[in-house]
Amino acid sequence: MKISMSSPDLTDADRQAVIEVINTPVLSMGKFTPAFEKTFCDLTGAKHAISVNSGTAGLHLCVRAAGIGAGDLVITTPFSFVASTNVLLFENAIPVFVDIDPKTGNINPELIADAAKNIEKYLPPNTRISNTRNSNIEYRKLKAILPVDVFGQPADMDSINAIAKQNGLAVIEDSCEALGATYKGKHAGTFGDYGVFAFYPNKQITTGEGGVIITSDDKAADFMRALRNQGRAPGDTWLSHTYLGYNYRIDEMSAAMGHAQMQRLDELLAKREQVAAWYEARLAEIPGVEVPYVEPTTTRMSWFVYVIRFDAKLNRDALAKKLEARGVPVRPYFLPIHLQPYMVEKFGWREGDFPVTEDLGRRGLAVPFSGVMSEEQVEYVCQAIRQVVSEG
Ligand SMILES: *Cc1c(COP(=O)(O)O)cnc(C)c1O
Numbered sequence: 389m390k391i392s393m394s395s396p397d398l399t400d401a402d403r404q405a406v407i408e409v410i411n412t413p414v415l416s417m418g419k420f421t422p423a424f425e426k427t428f429c430d431l432t433g434a435k436h437a438i439s440v441n442s443g444t445a446g447l448h449l450c451v452r453a454a455g456i457g458a459g460d461l462v463i464t465t466p467f468s469f470v471a472s473t474n475v476l477l478f479e480n481a482i483p484v485f486v487d488i489d490p491k492t493g494n495i496n497p498e499l500i501a502d503a504a505k506n507i508e509k510y511l512p513p514n515t516r517i518s519n520t521r522n523s524n525i526e527y528r529k530l531k532a533i534l535p536v537d538v539f540g541q542p543a544d545m546d547s548i549n550a551i552a553k554q555n556g557l558a559v560i561e562d563s564c565e566a567l568g569a570t571y572k573g574k575h576a577g578t579f580g581d582y583g584v585f586a587f588y589p590n591k592q593i594t595t596g597e598g599g600v601i602i603t604s605d606d607k608a609a610d611f612m613r614a615l616r617n618q619g620r621a622p623g624d625t626w627l628s629h630t631y632l633g634y635n636y637r638i639d640e641m642s643a644a645m646g647h648a649q650m651q652r653l654d655e656l657l658a659k660r661e662q663v664a665a666w667y668e669a670r671l672a673e674i675p676g677v678e679v680p681y682v683e684p685t686t687t688r689m690s691w692f693v694y695v696i697r698f699d700a701k702l703n704r705d706a707l708a709k710k711l712e713a714r715g716v717p718v719r720p721y722f723l724p725i726h727l728q729p730y731m732v733e734k735f736g737w738r739e740g741d742f743p744v745t746e747d748l749g750r751r752g753l754a755v756p757f758s759g760v761m762s763e764e765q766v767e768y769v770c771q772a773i774r775q776v777v778s779e780g
Pocket residue numbers: 442443444445468469471472536562564565586587588598599
């Protein structure tokens with residue numbers, strides 16, 4: 389049985405939308421870009437949606453819009469895809485990591501509150517110790533919180549927003565894994581000053597590559613629209629540039645595919661939910677295997693990946709190898725950001741700095757997951773897991 393790690397869920401209508409574009413000369417900045425954006429305002433109630441060519445580009449524009457610059461501090465999570473931290477490094481800002489909730493893998497608000505009060509205690513080692521290899525990274529002021537809705541489950545946004553308000557901080561919600569999820573009945577991405585979605589082919593909808601920022605801030609929206617378009621402000625001509633900008637525009641083929649996919653968002657999410665339910669029914673009863681935990685505040689989970697955790701007594705990497713040998717692709721999820729080589733080099737973090745993140749990083753394994761998986765495929769994967777676990 390052929391089983392893929394992930395798969396886009398495309399119909400002929402989705403493909404037809406792209407063909408419609410390539411039969412015209414307008415391959416960028418045409419009508420599909422605003423039409424795609426409007427689907428996000430309609431879905432979430434956000435005032436503005438700004439499409440870009442990746443989720444990373446979207447997060448980067450939010451960092452610029454929030455005025456985060458060299459030496460500024462941003463509280464964020466080491467248990468994420470690296471992009472959520474990289475966008476801070478692009479502006480020479482300093483990530484201040486706090487550990488996570490062991491149940492959900494989302495950033496722990498109690499630790500955010502403590503970090504906002506006692507920031508020195510949470511600074512990366514190389515900003516504190518003056519005689520290490522990369523010593524004396526100068527830090528300035530705490531500016532923002534950047535939570536991530538991990539694996540499609542919203543972070544505890546009410547608590548995070550309360551801390552942000554108390555401390556005058558901006559909030560950038562990385563919802564790149566959580567399109568369509570709701571927290572206490574409200575859409576992921578709408579809680580902070582900015583929210584970002586992403587559409588790489590393993591995400592809930594895909595545009596090939598792409599992202600969307602949502603915000604209700606008029607000025608920030610204008611600024612981010614200018615920055616994605618080489619810094620051209622409203623009124624600028626093609627060769628005049630008010631700001632230092634980027635080419636972060638989405639193309640029309642991608643926007644058309646995304647627009648078509650958004651018409652089916654509910655169906656896409658429901659199919660993924662069904663696959664998750666098939667997994668849970670089979671895996672929950674295997675001793676030594678933990679299935680994902682969904683908080684009561686998560687009124688809709690938007691299943692992005694399906695990550696199980698093995699008991700600490702089991703050897704995750706050995707089991708992963710055995711699963712691969714049986715034709716079941718798997719992936720450790722996540723490898724902690726603070727232990728990535730370039731992060732260690734720059735900031736000096738060490739193993740042991742974020743124990744919950746590291747524990748989940750050692751025990752977590754993403755199994756094949758997409759909305760196009762059949763129950764037979766899920767059964768095959770679960771049977772393989774049952775066997776390799778029982779062999780020890
Ligand atoms: C997918 C993802 C992104 C953005 O990814 P792109 O590949 O740049 O679209 C950002 N943050 C998280 C947590 C993600 O999972």
